[in-house]
Amino acid sequence: MNPLKKPVFLLLFILCGFALQAQLAINEFNCVRGYTDEFGDDVDWIEIHNYSADSVLLSEYYLSDNPDNLDKWQFPNTYLGSQEILTICASGRENMKLPNHWESLVVAENIWQYWLGSSPPTPDWGNWNTLGFNDQSWNSGQGGIGYGDNDDNTIIAVTPSLYLRKEFQVIDVDDITQLLFHADYDDGFIAYLNGIEIMRSSNFNSFNPGYAELTNANHEAILYNGGIPESKFFNTNDIKEILVTGTNILAIQVHNASATSSDMSSNFFLSAGIAGATYRYQSLPNWIVPPAINAHTTFKLSHGETIVISDTSETVIDSILIPNNITNSISYGRIPDGIGSWCYFNSPSPNLLNDQNVCFSSITSEPNTDLYSGWYPYPFQVNVSSSSNSTTYYTTNGDIPDTDDLVVNGPININSSTVLSLRSFSSGNQELPSAVVDRTFIVNEENHNLPVFSIITDEDNLWNWFTGIYVSGPNAGTDYPFFGSNFWEPWSRKSRMEFFDASKTKRFEAEFDLEIHGGWSRAQPQKSFRIDTKPTYTGDVEYSLIDKKSSITQYNNFNIRNGGQHNWSDRIQDALISRLAENSNIDRMGYQPCIMYLNGEYWGLYGIREKIDEHYVESNHGIDSRKVELLNKDGALSGSVDHFLETYSLIMNTNVNDADFLDIMGSRFDLNNYVDYFIFQTYIQNMDWLGIAWGLNNIKLWRPDTTDGKWRYVLYDTDASFGYFGQNIFANYLYFARNPSAPNAHAQIFDRALYNNEFKCQFTNRYDDLINTTFQTSNFNAVTIELAESIEEAIPDHIARWSGQVGPGSKNQWENAVTGISQYNTSRIATARQHLNQTLSLQGERLVNLNTFPVQSGIIQVNSIKPNLPWNGTYHGGCPISLKATPQRGFIFSHWYSTASNFNNVTADSIQVGLATNTNFVAHFDTCENVIDVDVLAINNRLIPSISEGVSGITYEWQLNGNVISADSLIYNPINGNYKLTIRFDSCVVESNVFAVQNESYNVLLYPNPAVHELHVQFLIGQQQNVTVRLLNTIGQVLQEESLENFIGQYNKKFDVSSYARGSYLIQVITPNEMYSEKFILTK
Secondary structure (H helix, E strand, O other), rough: OOOHHHHHHHHHOOOOOOOOOOOEEEEEEEEEEEEEEOEEEEEEEEEEOOOOOOOOOHHEEEEEEEOOOOOOOOOOOOOOOOEEEEEEEEOOOOOOOOEEEEEEEEEEOEEEEEEOOOOOOOHHHOOOOOOOOOOOOOEEEEEEEEEOOOOOOOEEOOOOOEEEEEEEEEOOOHHEEEEEEEEEEOOOEEEOOOOEEEOOOOOOOOOOOOOHHHHHHHHOOOOOOOOOOOEEOOOOOHHHOOOOHHHHEEEEEEEEEOOOOEEEEEEEEEEEOOOOOOOOOOOOOOOOOOOOOEEEEEOOOOOOOOOEEEOOOOOOEEEOOOOOOOOOOOOOEOOOOOOEEEEOOOOOOOOOOHHHHOOOOOOOOOEEOOOOEEEEOEEEOOOEEEEOEEEEEEEOOOOOOOOOOOOOOOOEEOOOEEEEEEHHHHHOOOOOOOOOEEEEEEEEOOOOOOOOEEEEEOHHHOOOOOOOOOOOOOOOOOOOOOOOOOOOOOOOEEEEEEEEEEOEEEEEEEEEEEEEOOOHHHHHHHHHEEOOOOOOOOOOEEOOOOOOOHHOOOOOOEEEEOHHHHHHOOOOHHHHHHHHHHOOEEEEEEEEEEEEEOEEEEEEEEEEEOOOOOOHHHHHHHHHHHHHHEEEEEEEEEOOOOHHOOOOHHOOOOOOOOOOOOHHHHHHHHHHHHHHHHHHHOOOOOOOOOOOOOOOOOOEEEEEEOOOOEEEEOOOOOOOOOOOOOOOOOHHHHHHHHOOOOOOOHHHHHHHHHOOOHHHHHHHHHHHHHHOOOOHHHHHHHHHHHHHHHHOOOOEEEEEEOOOOOOOOOOOHHHHHHHHHHHHHHHHHHHHHHHHHHOOOEEEEHHEEEEEEOOEEEEEEOOOOOOOEEEEEEEEEEEEEEEEEEOOOEEEEEEEEOOOOOOOOOOOOOEEEOOOOOEEEEEEEEEHHHOOOEEEEEEOEEEEEOOOOOOOOEEEEEOOOEEEOOOOOOOOOOOEEEEEEEEOOOOOEEEEEEEEOOOOOOOEEOOOOOOEEEEEEEEEEEEEEEEEEEEEOOOOOOOEEEEEEEEEEEEEEEEEEEOOOOEEEEEEEEEOOOOOEEEEEEEO
């Protein structure tokens, strides 16, 4: 950019903000995600208006949010007609292309290859959806292919599934800007493009259904009745991952809900946006209306930035400073369009002219109060102040005040806990109303040292019979959990909040979307909530909400949970199991007990819980949320399912006895996470998991979307464990996890892995480790007590609030419920070990006793744990355990003693040993002084260590008269004084006796002498002082010099002398009191 143009821009366009050229103008904009784009994302937007009499070629202009970088984004190569407007998404998206027109690459009526799924397609069945698969033995026919609905061009026999393949050509993949896939089907489908899954229906029980697998629900085709089929849109960046220039293959598997279903439909369409003007493919069906594709800038907008239009010569055409008070529902624009004055619109109008908008000159100032949100011991009055030309209205039910509400005309009485909402309106209606101001006043109530949420929302958002999210509504079922109720709908309502920490200090306020959260616990009178913070409102919550995860200080969303299915009993079981997993390798939700007020009314005890999504991964693992693949039971929540399907196929087709089976498993899964996750779920007997009882519920796993990214499972929703729904300690959940009632890929991989002996023993030993530590009664009860005590003081208030509606009915009942969890766990330990032994065909339980000799002389690690000694734990025969002895400071490992008859390698500190019977292991250690002798020898004007044989990895510390002088292995040219050597290795620190040196001469050692290319200089300084080292020639010129401040110790340095001529030279060592010189000869 030409810097000479900057002052002109700053003067004329920032200060004046008007257009110099009668062509393009910024017409309206919003910088708070006020527009929903074609991807369903909320984005910033800028509306451009051509108010000239001629069309404008947009590619001759640039748009920017930075006056110092005018060419940040170039307009697309298209014309904007006279008096036309263009809305541009300021989304930050890269490489977006606009289509010239749309065409069809594949339509249902094309000729397809197909195979009836009464048997698998052969040969090479595993690659049926890829281009290289040979489908010559398949049938061919015009699509749609099916039977029974009179919407089929090719009629087939009744079949549980149907496999389809359609090859098509792409002339130039760079000419394709977007893809749009439509699916009209009966009953379920999975579609692949060049072997990559692009879309699936939501009615499958598994990721990779076999040819005989049926869907879990019916789905009727709709196109033949005039409906518009389901679709999926793919943007510019997606295309090169799934489409190639040349031959491509669209492959689809269609499944029925019943093997004898009366109908099957398969009509699929693939459409493309084309950048060029040339028509090369098929016409679009009449019913396909392509989505509007917006131009997207590579930047987003923020308050206080300047929007600038410039031309290719860097001349500014128009600009405007973004006001700081714009919100999601307010835009800033011009009336008349393109040339008028700027004003605020309360009805933003992207893609529309502004002549119908009401122009507001500003936004009314917010009212204020003399008392602020917080706790008050008794009723009081609050005074409200506002600007002189405004009237303030207020509510106390959560509604946003308007002019139909009460007017503030004096002090407002606050007699009980209340949320006071205030809003000011200008007298002349020339200004927009102020933002709402909320005050939460809690009167004569305690927070019991817990953080508090004050949730504020319009009353109708909760209680309106037809639209309220908390009520049953007109469509509720009559049986628990009342499916069809409003609270089962995925509705969200804009709301506000104030948050106070445990010390009653207000930490933040926010706007957000409020939703009802949970499964069947939605039917309880006290419901859970989801807090969804959005950039369209006040953005992420930037505060550490969970003490045990204090490093997480930003939340995109989170849940406030009512205790789940345990809200009428202990209220802490899911939190307890998450807390127990804290020291494992499992990803789990954090927990923080809290109290909620809903529109000023005490709503009881809750728990803050993380939401498991891609933002959770970013917060907990530092991985960009845009680079995360996250799956649940239905498929991909973020990213793609392809890597998991590939993993499933790889593991299921690898011989479990292959030497590299575990390496393959470990390249796909984080094995430490995998093992711990399946141990926890099977130990706690989670009934609502892995398809054991009620379908493939509560499964989430993620991986970084990188070449070597590994899958990690997440533990959540463990309400249905520890016998809560009637299961008992004798139910073998290891067996159920391998053979669930709803077969699925997760269970199949787990079952297969356990046939590999190496994995089986890793799993077994870790299972025993966790039972011996995490689930041991003492540890389990300590964690339980800690959690129970954190809410104990608040329990009476909670019980009083929900008395007669939801339990617990008394504090005693609550205490008994908490105790019941601990008692169940104590009983569960024995049966868990029995199930492990039975299911994995082990050789019985073995008691292992560990100790050291002498006592407290070392640490013993058994497998993955380091218990306090002496210690005993139970392990299983058939899988050797690993032991590692580590000495404490001052000791060195000697040998093992054991009662095991097959015990070997007793002098190695790390061993693996099988357990034929109950076994004692004692790690013997010797004191370092008993094993190692250290002395100092004086030989050839050097001090040399004398150390016992067999000691390696030593570090040295030499002292002279009590001062540390060197870490070298030797001391050269020792001077007068008393020396002592300390050596360190492993946990040993051993000192020599004091060694006296009498040396009347002081030597500076030079070698080699004569020198050729380099010279080593060594000397010893026994007291801290300034030292200068010089290299001089024979006429006294200083060739090299080094000054050392406060130097003490052994000097040992190499001088480069290769550039000097042959002859004699001198090294000088100068101290404040002495100067020492040594001569050397340089030869070439």
